[in-house]
Every structure is written in structure tokens, then in C-alpha cells.
Amino acid sequence: MTSGITRVGEIELSYSVSGKGESTVLLVMGLGGRAADWGTRLPEILARRHRVVTFDNRGTGASSKPKAHWTLEDMARDAITVLDAVGAERAHVMGISMGGMISQLIALDHAARLDRLVLLSTHSGGPDVVYPSGEVASVFSTDPGTPVDVMMTRAMRLISAPGFAEAHPEAIAELVRLAVLQPTPWRAFMAQLQAIIGSDRSKRLSKVTAPTLIVHGDLDPLIPYPNGVALAKLIPNSTLITLEGCGHLPMWEVPEELGRIVGDFLS
Numbered sequence: 001m002t003s004g005i006t007r008v009g010e011i012e013l014s015y016s017v018s019g020k021g022e023s024t025v026l027l028v029m030g031l032g033g034r035a036a037d038w039g040t041r042l043p044e045i046l047a048r049r050h051r052v053v054t055f056d057n058r059g060t061g062a063s064s065k066p067k068a069h070w071t072l073e074d075m076a077r078d079a080i081t082v083l084d085a086v087g088a089e090r091a092h093v094m095g096i097s098m099g100g101m102i103s104q105l106i107a108l109d110h111a112a113r114l115d116r117l118v119l120l121s122t123h124s125g126g127p128d129v130v131y132p133s134g135e136v137a138s139v140f141s142t143d144p145g146t147p148v149d150v151m152m153t154r155a156m157r158l159i160s161a162p163g164f165a166e167a168h169p170e171a172i173a174e175l176v177r178l179a180v181l182q183p184t185p186w187r188a189f190m191a192q193l194q195a196i197i198g199s200d201r202s203k204r205l206s207k208v209t210a211p212t213l214i215v216h217g218d219l220d221p222l223i224p225y226p227n228g229v230a231l232a233k234l235i236p237n238s239t240l241i242t243l244e245g246c247g248h249l250p251m252w253e254v255p256e257e258l259g260r261i262v263g264d265f266l267s
Helices: 041-046 072-085 098-109 134-140 148-159 169-181 186-197 226-234 255-266
Strands: 002-008 011-018 024-028 051-055 091-096 114-120 212-217 238-243
Touching: 002 072, 011 072, 024 072, 024 098, 041 051, 041 255, 051 072, 072 098, 072 186, 091 098, 098 114, 098 186, 114 255, 134 148, 148 169, 212 226, 212 255, 226 238, 238 255
Parallel strands: 024 051, 024 091, 091 114, 114 212, 212 238
Antiparallel strands: 002 011, 011 051
């Protein structure tokens, strides 16, 4: 694996590259997460056939943590800058949650750089989004003074499928370890959240031309499954695959199944 830093103006973006395939797969992480939150298994599977590029979104990991607000369009341009840095004229792009929203904007605003699009556990924005309810919605309003390990343990338990945390405590522990190692500042988390709230792509998605795979867990508590169904209706030439019994974290909950599904689609 090789690592590097690239710049967008004053913002530094940290990225890593693994695998030696002819085609490139760019992985775009979700709200508050760092590149390491993809885990190791899914990138390993994809790296058998592709060059896999991961990066820390602005505000997270080893990338800059600006105090100013920004948009998802800014984050899509960040992703294109990473592709420039690794010399990828075109790439497959896979994003999860907020990363899936950024990936939609890559497909819309930077279509010439995109081969195939994979959207995991995400939504289109707009008035018809189905939001989480009850306790799950509270992950967005945690007291900023809460210790990182406490906050992350609770959040990962809430957004994974029922019973996953009890069956796989090692996965939750690793996600918590990564968050403690590279904590996302509260102001950066809120800036990303505001960027999500300010983005409505629903009226534009009919213009996506890339072959698109939508993968959604039917037990996703954070971005409920109907959002995946709606995406499939909005994006032409798209396919929806349902992960039965899976929550919001398929790369941790079902990495082998996800790797097979995505690998088949990209190949």
C-alpha cells in the first residue's frame, strides 16, 4: 500500500492506494468517518482485481479540518482531486451513506471521470427521504462533550442490524478504536451534516448515465431501506440489490457478500 497527500487550495487530503489492477476503484466514506472505516476485508477483496483508492474526507482522519462550512459539491471536487493525484483519468466510484451522496454528485458533475457507480446505504436528498426514527435519530445530536469511545460504541450499535453488535463485538471494538485513534472534531461532523442537509439531488438523478449498482440493507436503521428503493427508481440503468438482515455497515456486517456483489458488477 502507498500513501500520499494532495491539496485543494489550502486543504490537504490524505489518501492510500492498494492493489495493482488496471482499473481504479475510489471508495468514498460517510458522515464523520475516516478511510480506515472501510475496514480491511472489503478493500482486500476489491484489490484482487482493481487498484483501490481510499481517502479521508475533509474534516476527518489525516486530512485538513477546516473551520469554514462546505458543501457536498466541494467534497465531490475533493474526490476528483484525489483521482488526479493517483493518475486516474476514470474510475469506478463507490460511496457509502454521505459518501454515496458525494458519489452521486461525481456522476452528475464529473461524469467524464466515472466508469461505474456503486451506492451503498444512501439516499437522494429532497423532500421524499425517509429518515430514521426514535433513538437512532439521536446519533446526530449527541452531546459534543461525550467521550469518543462512548459515543462511537453507542452509534455503531444503533446503526448496525439488530443483534450484530452482540454477535460481533470485535467489529464494534475496531470501529471504536479507529475513531479514538483519529477522532473527527465535532465542528467537522456538523459541517458534513449541514452539507448533507443542504443537498437535494433527487430532481437531477435522471441524468446519471453511468451503470449504477445500489446496495442497501433491509434492516438499515439510519438510512432506511425505502431510500434505496427510491434511488433505483430515480437513476436510469440502475440495479438494486437487497442485503437481507443487514444494517447500515455492510462492509463490516457482510464484507464477503458485499465484495462478491460489487466485484461482479465492476468486472
